[in-house]
Amino acid sequence: MSAPLPDLRPAPDAAIAAPVRKKARGRASTLRIWIPAGFLILLAFACFIWPQIYPVPKPVGGSILEAGLPPFSPGHILGTDPNGNDVLSRILYGGQVSFEVGFSVTVIGLVVGGLLGMAAGYWRGITDTSIMRVLDVLIAFPALVLALAIAEGLGPSESHVIWALAIFSIPATGRIARSATLAIREQNFMLAARLSGTRGWRVIGRHVIPNILPQLMTFALLGFGIVIILEGALSYLGLGIPLPEPSWGSMIAQGQQVLSAAPEQALIPSAFLFATVVALNLLGDGLRERWGVR
Amino acid sequence: MTSGAEPLLSVRDLVQEFVVRDYGGVKGGVVNAVSGVSFDVWPGETLGIVGETGSGKSTLARSVLQAPRPKSGAVVFRGADLVTLRGSSLLQARRHLQMVFQDPFGSLDPKWKVRDLVAEPLIAYRVGDRAARRRRVEAVLELVGLDPAGHGGRRPRELSGGQAQRVAIARALAIEPAMIICDEPVSSLDVLIQAQVLNLFEQLRAELRLSYLFIAHDLALVKQVSDRVAVMYLGKLCEVGPGEAVYRQPLHPYTRALLDSVPGAATARPAAIRGEPPSPVHPPSGCRFRTRCPRAEQRCADEEPAMRELATGHSVACHFPLVPVAEVTVRSEERIGETPR
Amino acid sequence: MNRVSTASGPLLEVENLRVSFPGRRSELRAVNGMSYSLYPQRTLAIVGESGSGKTVSCRALMGLLSQAAVVTGSARFRGVELLGLTDDEMRRHRGTNIAMVFQDPSRSLNPTMKVGNQIAEAVRVHQRVSKAEAGQQAIELLRLVHIPVPGRRFHEYPHQLSGGMRQRVMIAIALACRPKLLIADEATTALDVTTQAQIMDLLLELQAELGMTLMLISHDLGLARSCADEVIVMYAGQIVEQASTPQLFARVRMPYTQALFEAIPRLERPSHAPLPVIGGRPPDLSALPAGCRRLPRDHPAARRTRTRPPLGVLASH
Numbered sequence: 040m041s042a043p044l045p046d047l048r049p050a051p052d053a054a055i056a057a058p059v060r061k062k063a064r065g066r067a068s069t070l071r072i073w074i075p076a077g078f079l080i081l082l083a084f085a086c087f088i089w090p091q092i093y094p095v096p097k098p099v100g101g102s103i104l105e106a107g108l109p110p111f112s113p114g115h116i117l118g119t120d121p122n123g124n125d126v127l128s129r130i131l132y133g134g135q136v137s138f139e140v141g142f143s144v145t146v147i148g149l150v151v152g153g154l155l156g157m158a159a160g161y162w163r164g165i166t167d168t169s170i171m172r173v174l175d176v177l178i179a180f181p182a183l184v185l186a187l188a189i190a191e192g193l194g195p196s197e198s199h200v201i202w203a204l205a206i207f208s209i210p211a212t213g214r215i216a217r218s219a220t221l222a223i224r225e226q227n228f229m230l231a232a233r234l235s236g237t238r239g240w241r242v243i244g245r246h247v248i249p250n251i252l253p254q255l256m257t258f259a260l261l262g263f264g265i266v267i268i269l270e271g272a273l274s275y276l277g278l279g280i281p282l283p284e285p286s287w288g289s290m291i292a293q294g295q296q297v298l299s300a301a302p303e304q305a306l307i308p309s310a311f312l313f314a315t316v317v318a319l320n321l322l323g324d325g326l327r328e329r330w331g332v333r
Numbered sequence: 334m335t336s337g338a339e340p341l342l343s344v345r346d347l348v349q350e351f352v353v354r355d356y357g358g359v360k361g362g363v364v365n366a367v368s369g370v371s372f373d374v375w376p377g378e379t380l381g382i383v384g385e386t387g388s389g390k391s392t393l394a395r396s397v398l399q400a401p402r403p404k405s406g407a408v409v410f411r412g413a414d415l416v417t418l419r420g421s422s423l424l425q426a427r428r429h430l431q432m433v434f435q436d437p438f439g440s441l442d443p444k445w446k447v448r449d450l451v452a453e454p455l456i457a458y459r460v461g462d463r464a465a466r467r468r469r470v471e472a473v474l475e476l477v478g479l480d481p482a483g484h485g486g487r488r489p490r491e492l493s494g495g496q497a498q499r500v501a502i503a504r505a506l507a508i509e510p511a512m513i514i515c516d517e518p519v520s521s522l523d524v525l526i527q528a529q530v531l532n533l534f535e536q537l538r539a540e541l542r543l544s545y546l547f548i549a550h551d552l553a554l555v556k557q558v559s560d561r562v563a564v565m566y567l568g569k570l571c572e573v574g575p576g577e578a579v580y581r582q583p584l585h586p587y588t589r590a591l592l593d594s595v596p597g598a599a600t601a602r603p604a605a606i607r608g609e610p611p612s613p614v615h616p617p618s619g620c621r622f623r624t625r626c627p628r629a630e631q632r633c634a635d636e637e638p639a640m641r642e643l644a645t646g647h648s649v650a651c652h653f654p655l656v657p658v659a660e661v662t663v664r665s666e667e668r669i670g671e672t673p674r
Numbered sequence: 675m676n677r678v679s680t681a682s683g684p685l686l687e688v689e690n691l692r693v694s695f696p697g698r699r700s701e702l703r704a705v706n707g708m709s710y711s712l713y714p715q716r717t718l719a720i721v722g723e724s725g726s727g728k729t730v731s732c733r734a735l736m737g738l739l740s741q742a743a744v745v746t747g748s749a750r751f752r753g754v755e756l757l758g759l760t761d762d763e764m765r766r767h768r769g770t771n772i773a774m775v776f777q778d779p780s781r782s783l784n785p786t787m788k789v790g791n792q793i794a795e796a797v798r799v800h801q802r803v804s805k806a807e808a809g810q811q812a813i814e815l816l817r818l819v820h821i822p823v824p825g826r827r828f829h830e831y832p833h834q835l836s837g838g839m840r841q842r843v844m845i846a847i848a849l850a851c852r853p854k855l856l857i858a859d860e861a862t863t864a865l866d867v868t869t870q871a872q873i874m875d876l877l878l879e880l881q882a883e884l885g886m887t888l889m890l891i892s893h894d895l896g897l898a899r900s901c902a903d904e905v906i907v908m909y910a911g912q913i914v915e916q917a918s919t920p921q922l923f924a925r926v927r928m929p930y931t932q933a934l935f936e937a938i939p940r941l942e943r944p945s946h947a948p949l950p951v952i953g954g955r956p957p958d959l960s961a962l963p964a965g966c967r968r969l970p971r972d973h974p975a976a977r978r979t980r981t982r983p984p985l986g987v988l989a990s991h
Contacts, residue, residue, distance in 0.1 A: 227440040230400055234432055235504065236424050236457030249444040385866035386837065523723040524893060528937035528949040535946055550866060557939035557947070576945045594871035595941065596896040606868045609836050 071325035075318040082315060086134035096125040098132040099283045110303060117307060120290070121297060122283070126304070129285035130311055136197060136286045137315065140270045141263045143201045148208030149259055155209070156216025157243050157251070161224060171217070174210035182207040182269065190278035200279050204266055215258050219251035253330035260323035264316040271312055287312045339412070340373035341512055341544050342397070342430075347371070347406035349389070349396045353614060362614040366392040367403070368568040371640075374512065379538065379545040381559030381576070383552050383591070387610050389568040390548045394516045397546070398432060399423060411511065428458060431505035435517035437497035441489040447474070447500050448485040454508045469507060476540075477503045477533060495526035502533065512544040520549065531558060552591050556580055561646065564588050567613060567621040570640065574647030584649035584656055586626045620652065628653045684711040685855060685887050686735075691747035691757075693727070693734050693911075701744075704730040706911035708747075712904075714854070717881065717888040719898035719919075721934070722908035728891050731908075732857050736774055737764040751855070769800045773853035777860040779840035783832040789843045790816070790828030796850035815846040819876060838869035845876065849884070856881075857889045862897070874901055895934055899923055907931045 089095065096115070101123030108119040110126075117126035152174075159170040186203035193199055223229060223246075232246050273279035274288030282289055287308040294305025349367040352360055366389040374380045384390040396403040399415050408415045413426040431454075434440035441450055448470050455466045471481040477499040489497050498518065505513050515534070519527040535558070537543055549555045555562055556576040563573040564585060572585040583589045590606040608625045611617055619637050623629040632652050642648040643656070693705040705727040712718050722728045734745050735756055749756045751771060759767070768774075776782045784792055793812035797803065803811070809828070816824035819842040832840055841861060848856060858877060862870040878901060881888050890902060898905045898919065905922050907915040907930065915928045927935065936950045 227434045227436065228442045230395075231432070231434065231440045231501075231504070232442065232453065233400065234398060234427075235454035236428070237453060238424070238457070241457075246442050246444075250442070385868060524934055524937050525723065525951055528951040531939070532948050532951065535948060551939070552867070553939040553941045556941060556945065557943060557949075558945070560945060580941050590868060592941070594868045596867075596870070596874070596894060596900045606872070609838060610866075 068325065068329055072322065072329060075321040075325065078318045079315070079322065082134060082318075083138060086131045086138060090128075090131055095131065096128045098124055098129045098285045101125065107297075107301060109301070118301075118303065120293060120304060124283075124285075126290075126307060129290060130287070130308060133285040133287045133290060133308065134311065134315075136274075136280055136284070137267045137270060137312075140197065140201055140204070141266045144204045144208050144266045145259050145263050147201070147205040148212040148262065149255060151205075152209040152212030153216045153255060156213035157220050157247055159213070160217040160220025161243055161247060167217075170213070174213045177206055178210035178214075180206055183272065186273050187276075187278055190273075195278050195281045197280055200270055200273055203273075204269055207269075208262060208266065211262065212255070212258065216251065216255060219254045220247055223247065223250050253326075257323045257327040257330070260319055260326065264319035264323075267312065267316055267319075338376060340409075341376045341378075341411065342374040342546070343407070343409040344373070344397060345371045345407040345409075347393065347396055347403050347408065349392050349403045364613045365568050365616055366613060367396060368616070369406075370565075370568075370570055372563055372570065372573060374544055374546055376511070377538075377542050377544055378561065379547055379559045381547045381549070381555035381562045382565055383549060383555040383562060384565035385550055385610070387567065387613055388565040389613070390550075390565050391516055393565070394432065394514050394546065394548055397514065398427065398430065424458075428508060429511040430514065431508075431510040431512075432514045432516065433498070433501050433505050433518045435520055437494055437501050437521070438489055440501050441497060443489050445488070446485070447479075447487050447489075447492075448481070450489075450500060451503045451507055454504065458508055460508060470503075473503045473506050474500075476506065476537070479503065493526075494522050495530060498522065498530055499533070502530075502537070506537070506541070509541075510543070512546065514546045514548070516548045517550070518547075519554070520551075534558065553595060564591065567611065567616055569621055570650065571622065572647075572649045572651075573640070574644070574649075578644065578647050582656060584643060584647065584654040585622075585651050586628055586655060587622050589655060590625075620650075682714065685714045685752060686712040687748075687750045688712075688731075688735075689748040689750075691731060691734065691749060692745070693730050693739065694744045695740075695742055696744070704911055705734065708908075708911070708913055710906055710913065710916060712855075712887060712889065714887050715881070715885055716904060717878070717890065717902045718904045718906065719890040719892060719902035720906045720908060721892055721895055721898050723893055723934075725910070726908040727911035728908050729859055732774070732859060732889065732891055736768060736772060736857070737761070738774075765799075769796065769851045769853060771853055772855045772857065773848035773851075774857045774859060775841070775844050775848045775861045778864050779837065779844045780832065782844060783840060785832055788829050788831060789835065790830075793843065793846050793850060796847045800851040811850070812846070815849060816843075818849065818880070819843075819846045821846075836869075837865050838872060841865060841869075841873055842876065845873075845880070849880065852884060853886065855887045855889065857891065859891045860893070861890075863892065863894075870897075877901075895931075895938060907934070 101119060103123050105115070105119050105123040106121050108115050110116065110118040112118055115125050115127070117130065119125055120129065155170050155174065159167040182204060185206060186200065189199050189203050229242070229246060232242050237245070270279055270286070271288035271291070274286040275292045277289070277292070279288060280286040290308040291305050291312075294301075294303075294308065297304050347367055347370045351364040351366060353362045353364055354360060368389075370389075370393060372380065382390050382393065395401070396406075397408050397415075399408070399418075403416060406416065410426065410430055415423060415426055418426050445453075448467075451470045451473060452466050455461065455469060460466065461469065470485070474481045474485065479496065479499050484492070484496065484500075489500070492500065502513075502518075518534075519530050522530060531554075534545070534547075538545065545558070547555060547558050552562075556579070559576050561574060562576045562579045564571045564579070564587060566587050571587050572579060572583065574584075579588060580592070583592060594606065606625055607627075611621070611624055617624050618634055620626070620629070620633040623633040626633070630653070636652070638650045638652050640648045640650045643654065688711070689709050691705055691708040692703070695702040695704060708727070708731055710718075720728045720731070730739070733739050734743070735749050737756070737759060739745065745757050747757065751767065754767075756764075756767065783789070787795075790809065790812045793815055794805065794808035797808040797811045797815075798805070801808075813824045813828055816827055821827050821839060821842050827835075827839075832843070835843065844861075856877070861877075862873050865873060874897070877888060877890075880886065890898065892898060895905075902919050904916070904918050906913050907928070909930050915922070915931045922931070933951065939949070
C-alpha cells in the first residue's frame with residue numbers, strides 16, 4: 040500500500056542554491072565586515088580629508104610655550120607634545136603616513152608579487168624555478184636590517200621605507216599567489232578554458248585572477264596591518280619618517296622619554312596603532328569568512 | 334560499419350606515463366596509465382570506452398587532446414597528427430575536437446556567467462563579431478534545452494547538476510565540433526536527469542551528425558549510447574566491437590566479468606571476479622588481466638596477446654578468447670552501428 | 675537473498691517518521707511521514723534519488739543528525755524507542771544493535787591510524803577486553819570480510835589499501851560487535867562495478883552467516899532487484915512504493931518507480947534507443963505542498979502509454 044504520489048509536474052525553474060546561500064550569511068557576518076571597515080573608513084577620512092576642510096593646528100612648528108599641555112586643554116583636545124605640537128594633529132598626519140606606507144607596500148606586493156607568483160604557478164617548469172629562487176633571495180633579507188641599511192646609506196624617508204618593506208611584501212604575496220594558482224591549476228575548468236582555445240595570459244587574467252583574488256585580498260589586508268607595525272617600528276628606531284614629521288612610531292619613541300610624567304604621550308599613538316591593526320585583522324577575517332577562503 | 338572515407342580520429346600506439354614521486358621528490362615509480370592503445374572513430378559514429386578505476390580511460394581522453402602530450406604514439410584528427418603540433422597550429426587542428434567532463438561544476442569557472450562560458454571558445458577562435466557571437470550563444474543554449482534569457486546571466490552555483498552539464502555541452506558545441514569526447518558525462522547526475530542528458534546527447538548526435546568518444550565505467554550505459562564498444566583494462570584495450578556483439582558474444586574474459594557484475598542482470602550471476610586490480614606501477618607481465626583471469630595459463634604470463642579480429646569489426650586481445658577462433662561466424666547480416674547516411 | 679520469515683515480530687518498526695531542518699525562510703522537510711516494518715534476517719532496500727530523504731531517515735534512526743534537526747514520529751528497535759535517546763543510550767545501541775557502513779571509505783577511515791587498530795578500537799568500545807584480545811578479534815574480522823593475509827593487513831594504513839579493501843575494513847568495523855541490523859548507506863556507490871559485486875556478495879554472505887538484518891540504501895534499482903527481499907521507493911521524503919522485490923519487478927508500478935526503472939540504461943536495450951523519461955527534477959524540499967496530491971490526469975507519467983517525451987520536456991531541467 041503506497042502513499043499518494045506527490046506532484047511530479049516540472050517544478051518552476053527557480054534558482055536553486057542562490058536564496059539559501061544569501062540568507063545563510065546572516066547579520067552577524069555582515070557586521071563583522073562593516074564594523075571594522077567603518078572604523079577604518081572613518082579613520083582614513085579623519086586623517087586625509089578632515090585636515091583639508093577644518094583648520095587643524097599644524098603638526099609641526101609648535102611653540103614651546105604650549106608644550107606639555109594635558110588632554111582636554113582648550114584648543115588641544117589631546118594635549119600637546121613636549122615640543123608644543125598638537126597631539127591630535129600629529130596623530131592625524133601620522134595616520135596619513137601609516138596609511139600611505141601600508142597601502143603602497145601592499146599594492147606593490149600585490150601587483151609585482153602577485154604577477155610573479157601567478158606566472159610561476161601557472162607555467163611551472165623553469166619559469167617557476169627561476170622566479171621562486173629570486174623570491175627566496177628577497178625573502179631571506181631581514182626587512183628591518185635592510186631598512187636600517189637603506190636608512191643609514193640613503194637617509195631616512197617615507198619612500199625608502201616603502202621600498203624596504205616592499206622587498207619583504209613581494210615574495211610573501213608571491214608565495215601565496217603561487218600556491219593559490221597551483222591549487223586551481225589542476226581544476227577541470229582550467230583545462231576546459233585551454234581546450235576552448237584561451238591561451239596564456241588571458242587564462243591567467245580571466246580565470247586565475249578572479250578565482251584567487253579572495254585569497255590574495257584577505258592576505259593583503261593582514262599584510263597591511265603588519266606593514267603599519269613595521270613602519271611604526273622603523274620610525275620608532277629613527278629609521279623611518281624623519282623628525283619632525285609625525286609618525287605614530289616616532290611619537291611613541293618621544294612619549295617613552297616622558298613616560299612617567301605624561302604617559303598619554305606614548306599611550307595615545309599606541310592606542311591608535313593597536314586599533315588600526317586590530318580593525319584590519321578583523322576585516323580580513325570577516326572577508327575570509329564571507330568569501331570562504333581557507 | 335561505415336562506408337569508405339577516412340576515420341575522423343585515428344589513434345595509434347598511444348602511450349602515457351606518469352612519474353610517481355616519493356617523499357623528497359625522489360622518483361618512486363612510473364604509472365603506466367596508457368600502454369599502447371590504438372583505435373579509430375569514424376564520422377558520425379560513437380565509440381564507447383568502458384573501464385573501471387585505474388583502467389586509464391580518463392588519461393586516454395586527455396592524452397588524445399594533448400593535455401598533456403602523450404609520451405609516444407600518434408593521434409590523427411582530421412588528417413593532422415596532434416602529437417606533432419605545437420602552439421597555435423595545435424589549437425587550430427584541435428578546434429573541432431571538444432570535451433565534456435564528469436563533474437559539471439568542476440568544469441565551469443565558478444566566477445563566470447553562463448553566457449560568457451559558452452562564448453569563450455568563440456572568442457578564443459575569433460568567430461564572428463560580438464553580435465554574431467551573441468546570436469550563436471543563444472542558439473546553442475536553446476539547442477541544449479536552456480533558456481538564454483533566464484539562464485544566460487546565472488553563475489554555475491545557481492544551476493542544478495543537469496543544467497550545469499547542459500552548459501558544458503553548449504560550450505562544447507559552440508564552435509561546431511566534429512567530435513566530442515565525453516568523460517563520464519552523466520556519472521554525477523541523478524538517474525532521471527541522467528536519462529534526460531543522455532537523450533540530449535542522442536538528439537544532438539542525430540541533428541548535428543556528431544561523433545562521440547564516450548567514456549564511462551557503466552557497461553550498459555556505454556552500450557546504450559555507442560555504436561562500437563571498447564573495453565579497457567589497466568592501460569590496454571581488451572576487446573573492441575559492435576555494441577550488440579560485445580554484449581551477446583563477449584570474447585574477452587574481462588568483458589564477461591563486467592557483464593556478470595552488472596547488478597540486476599537478467600542472467601543468474603556466477604561468482605564475481607576475484608582479487609584486486611594490480612597496481613599500474615607494476616603491471617603483470619604478458620597479459621595484464623591474467624592475475625584475475627579464470628582461464629590464465631603460462632602463455633599469458635610469457636607473451637602479451639595482440640589484438641586480433643575474430644569477426645567483422647570485432648577484435649580481442651586474448652590468447653584464449655571465450656569463443657574459439659574457429660567457431661566465430663562472420664555476422665554480415667548483423668551490421669550493428671552502421672551509421673545511416 | 676534470504677527467505678526466512680519469522681513470527682517473532684518486526685526488528686525495526688518505523689511509524690510516521692518526519693525530519694525537518696529549519697531554514698532561513700522556511701523549513702526543509704527532508705522526511706515527510708515514513709512508515710515501514712523490517713523483519714529479522716530480511717534485506718530491505720530503500721531506493722531514491724538525491725534529496726529523497728533516504729539517507730536522512732537512516733541517520734535519524736542512528737541518532738547521527740545535527741542538533742538542528744527536528745525529528746518526530748517513532749522508530750522502535752525490538753520495542754525500544756530510538757528517537758529521542760540521549761547520546762549515551764544511543765551509543766549503546768550503535769555497534770551492538772545497529773551498525774552503519776558509509777559511502778566513501780576514504781573519508782570514514784582515520785588516515786593516520788592502522789586499519790587493525792581502528793577495528794580493535796571499535797571492538798573495545800562495546801566489550802571490556804584487553805588490547806591484545808581486541809587485536810585478535812580484529813584479525814578475525816579481517817578474515818571474516820575476506821581480506822587475504824589479515825595478520826599483515828592489520829598493520830597497514832588506509833591509503834595502502836584499494837577502495838574495495840577499504841570498504842571491507844569499514845564493514846569489519848561495523849561488524850565488530852555483531853550488530854543485529856546493518857545499514858549500508860550507498861556503500862558500493864563509489865566502487866567499481868566488479869568490486870561492487872564482490873562487496874554485495876560479501877554482505878549477503880555475512881547476513882546468512884551471522885543472521886543479520888540488512889538495510890541497503892541506494893539510488894540503484896538494479897542493486898535492489900538482485901539483493902533485496904523488499905524495496906521501498908522514496909521521493910521527496912515520502913514512500914511512494916513499498917513491495918517485496920518479486921512483486922515490484924513483476925507488475926505495473928507506480929509512475930515514479932516506473933520512471934526510475936525505465937531511465938536506467940540496460941544491456942538488453944538496443945543502441946541509441948531514447949530513454950523514456952519525464953520532466954521535472956527532485957522537488958524543492960522547502961516548498962512542498964501541504965498534504966498529498968494525485969497526479970493530474972494529463973501528466974505524461976499518469977498515462978500508461980509509452981510515448982517518446984516531446985523534446986520540449988527536456989527544457990525544464
